[in-house]
Amino acid sequence: MTKFMDVHHGMVGITDQQFHQAHAADLAIQGDEGVTFEHAWADPEAGIVYCLSEAPDADAVQRVHQRAGHPADEIHRVPLSL
Amino acid sequence: MTKFMDVHHGMVGITDQQFHQAHAADLAIQGDEGVTFEHAWADPEAGIVYCLSEAPDADAVQRVHQRAGHPADEIHRVPLSL
Numbered sequence: 001m002t003k004f005m006d007v008h009h010g011m012v013g014i015t016d017q018q019f020h021q022a023h024a025a026d027l028a029i030q031g032d033e034g035v036t037f038e039h040a041w042a043d044p045e046a047g048i049v050y051c052l053s054e055a056p057d058a059d060a061v062q063r064v065h066q067r068a069g070h071p072a073d074e075i076h077r078v079p080l081s082l
Numbered sequence: 083m084t085k086f087m088d089v090h091h092g093m094v095g096i097t098d099q100q101f102h103q104a105h106a107a108d109l110a111i112q113g114d115e116g117v118t119f120e121h122a123w124a125d126p127e128a129g130i131v132y133c134l135s136e137a138p139d140a141d142a143v144q145r146v147h148q149r150a151g152h153p154a155d156e157i158h159r160v161p162l163s164l
Contacts, residue, residue, distance in 0.1 A: 005123055005132055019162045041087050041134070041160035048158055050087055050132070052123070076130055078123035080101045 001034075001054045003081055004061050006072035012047030019049070025068035026051070033060040052078075083116075083136045085163055086143050088154035094129030101131070107150035108133070115142040134160075 014022075019042050026037050035055040042049045051072070055061045058075040065072045096104075101124050108119050117137040124131045133154070137143045140157040147154045 003123065005125070014162070016162055020164065023164050040164045041085065042162035043087070043158040043160050044162065046158055050160070076125040076128055078125050078132070080096070080098055080124035080126065082102065082105050082122045 001056060003078045004053050004055050004058060005076045005078045006051045006053070006058075006061055006065065007074040007076075008049040008051075008065075008070060009073045010047055011042065011049050012044065014042050014044045014047070014049065022049075022068065022070055023051075025070075026064055029067055030064050033064050035060050035064050037064075083138060085160045086135050086137050086140055087158045087160045088133045088135070088140075088143055088147065089156040089158075090131040090133075090147075090152060091155045092129055093124065093131050094126065096124050096126045096129070096131065104131075104150065104152055105133075107152075108146055111149055112146050115146050117142050117146050119146075 023040050037053045040051045061075050105122050119135045122133045
């Protein structure tokens with residue numbers, strides 16, 4: 001398992017409720033792909049959402065996000081963390 | 083205090099040691115600006131580093147990174163977090 005940081009753009013104006021709902025949609029199906037979403041952060045002004053996960057690979061992260069209706073624009077393997 | 087996610091590009095090939103040293107340089111002076119760096123993640127392949135902090139404002143985050151010798155390319159206020 002490796003850590004991944006994925007990034008979503010185009011989320012300008014995302015509300016706290018929308019953010020929670022989107023994250024809950026990921027959590028509901030993450031087990032199917034062996035993914036564990038650990039944290040997420042949103043900048044509603046710039047419309048950027050960051051998600052940190054542990055996953056077998058980037059494709060697994062993307063499959064969860066796609067099925068939840070919000071595919072990621074970038075997925076980065078972040079093997080170094082502090 | 084607000085959370086900020088800042089992003090550094092151009093870090094291709096960053097090693098675990100370089101990553102630790104860069105983070106330590108931030109931690110050594112963060113108190114001068116009222117910033118607390120909480121976590122950081124690096125993708126050495128794409129050369130991207132993400133830093134999560136609590137800070138009074140984005141300028142304070144940037145001042146720490148600049149003085150430590152690695153100014154951020156983006157600093158995003160992330161008032162929503164999970």
